[in-house]
Amino acid sequence: xxxxxxxxxxxxxxxxxxxxxxxxxxxxxxxxxxxxxxxxxxxxxxxxxxxxxxxxxxxxxxxxxxxxxxxxxxxxxxxxxxxxxxxxxxxxxxxxxxxxxxxxxxxxxxxxxxxxxxxxxxxxxxxxxxxxxxxxxxxxxxxxxxxxxxxxxxxxxxxxxxxxxxxxxxxxxxxxxxxxxxxxxxxxxxxxxxxxxxxxxxxxxxxxxxxxxxxxxxxxxxxxxxxxxxxxxxxxxxxxxxxxxxxxxxxxxxxxxxxxxxxxxxxxxxxxxxxxxxxxxxxxxxxxxxxxxxxxxxxxxxxxxxxxxxxxxxxxxxxxxxxxxxxx
Numbered sequence: 001x002x003x004x005x006x007x008x009x010x011x012x013x014x015x016x017x018x019x020x021x022x023x024x025x026x027x028x029x030x031x032x033x034x035x036x037x038x039x040x041x042x043x044x045x046x047x048x049x050x051x052x053x054x055x056x057x058x059x060x061x062x063x064x065x066x067x068x069x070x071x072x073x074x075x076x077x078x079x080x081x082x083x084x085x086x087x088x089x090x091x092x093x094x095x096x097x098x099x100x101x102x103x104x105x106x107x108x109x110x111x112x113x114x115x116x117x118x119x120x121x122x123x124x125x126x127x128x129x130x131x132x133x134x135x136x137x138x139x140x141x142x143x144x145x146x147x148x149x150x151x152x153x154x155x156x157x158x159x160x161x162x163x164x165x166x167x168x169x170x171x172x173x174x175x176x177x178x179x180x181x182x183x184x185x186x187x188x189x190x191x192x193x194x195x196x197x198x199x200x201x202x203x204x205x206x207x208x209x210x211x212x213x214x215x216x217x218x219x220x221x222x223x224x225x226x227x228x229x230x231x232x233x234x235x236x237x238x239x240x241x242x243x244x245x246x247x248x249x250x251x252x253x254x255x256x257x258x259x260x261x262x263x264x265x266x267x268x269x270x271x272x273x274x275x276x277x278x279x280x281x282x283x284x285x286x287x288x289x290x291x292x293x294x295x296x297x298x299x300x301x302x303x304x305x306x307x308x309x310x311x312x313x314x315x316x317x318x319x320x321x322x323x324x325x326x327x328x
Contacts, residue, residue: 002070003033004034004068004164005055005164007031007066008066009064010029010063010065011062012024012059012062024219025047025061026220028219030214032164036197037197037209038199038210038211038213039207039209039214041204046216047220048216049168049200053088055086056085057078057083061073069085069163086162086166087158088165089150091173093152097152099141102133102137102139102152103124103128105156106152106159107121107123107124108156109157109160123159127156127158130155130193133148133152136148136152147182148178151182154185158189158195164195167199172201172202183209186199197210205246208266209227212226213226215237215240215242217240222240223236231248232248234248234252247265248264248266251265262274
């Protein structure tokens with residue numbers, strides 16, 4: 001299968017030529033498959049947004065290569081096709097909204113691609129359906145909530161029919177409700193429409209929804225794997241000054257006290273199931289021990305009356321057994 005994006009030994013430097021140049025990316029190598037949902041996390045200055053801008057040729061490597069479906073981003077002849085393949089959504093939706101109605105804003109991209117009017121209308125309708133904003137088609141974007149504006153911005157990218165969407169901290173300026181709206185939209189585009197998604201985020205509860213999590217530090221990739229594999233490394237993430245999902249951290253702290261919970265819990269539902277499982281094991285262990293005590297007592301009672309010495313007197317074991325079953 002052809003890779004959607006591949007970076008090999010990607011280095012990006014900026015600043016004055018000479019000793020004053022700063023390396024924002026230091027030898028990044030990765031591959032992203034079609035249909036994959038990848039979250040990239042890291043603290044401010046780790047290089048994650050710089051990396052994201054290489055995926056649709058907003059930036060080109062100082063050295064190394066980035067390819068989009070086999071097309072080198074450093075070749076100006078590929079620029080138009082790369083921008084059609086990989087769409088970009090930024091942090092502030094107000095910087096991406098350019099028209100006075102939602103319909104006109106979503107239509108802006110296809111119009112600039114030279115799409116026929118009838119096809120534009122169809123794409124606008126389908127894109128707004130994808131983000132659940134059809135009822136706002138005639139609304140003025142500046143009157144919408146932050147989450148709604150971001151969904152309109154996403155619809156504007158979807159209308160251009162990209163195969164991949166890169167979202168650079170799209171929920172950073174939103175309240176919790178707006179973040180949930182946008183994440184539902186992103187997840188639906190990936191799961192139902194098959195669009196490859198690269199999500200740059202500071203929110204760990206968003207990263208756990210991805211298929212794969214990449215952790216960056218000082219321009220390098222330091223962790224790369226499934227959310228369970230990455231967030232299960234609590235101490236490593238803490239050393240990088242990164243958070244983990246709250247339930248993961250709670251399970252980690254409980255395990256330090258001997259709780260024996262799974263170390264890769266990611267959601268509240270998984271945590272609740274794990275707690276019930278521990279409780280059930282505790283009840284089972286207590287029941288087993290009770291049954292063992294009853295069995296030992298029954299065995300002892302069965303020997304009562306037989307535990308006598310040669311003189312016909314009950315020995316100590318026989319008396320103790322009789323007393324334990326009330327036959328004293």
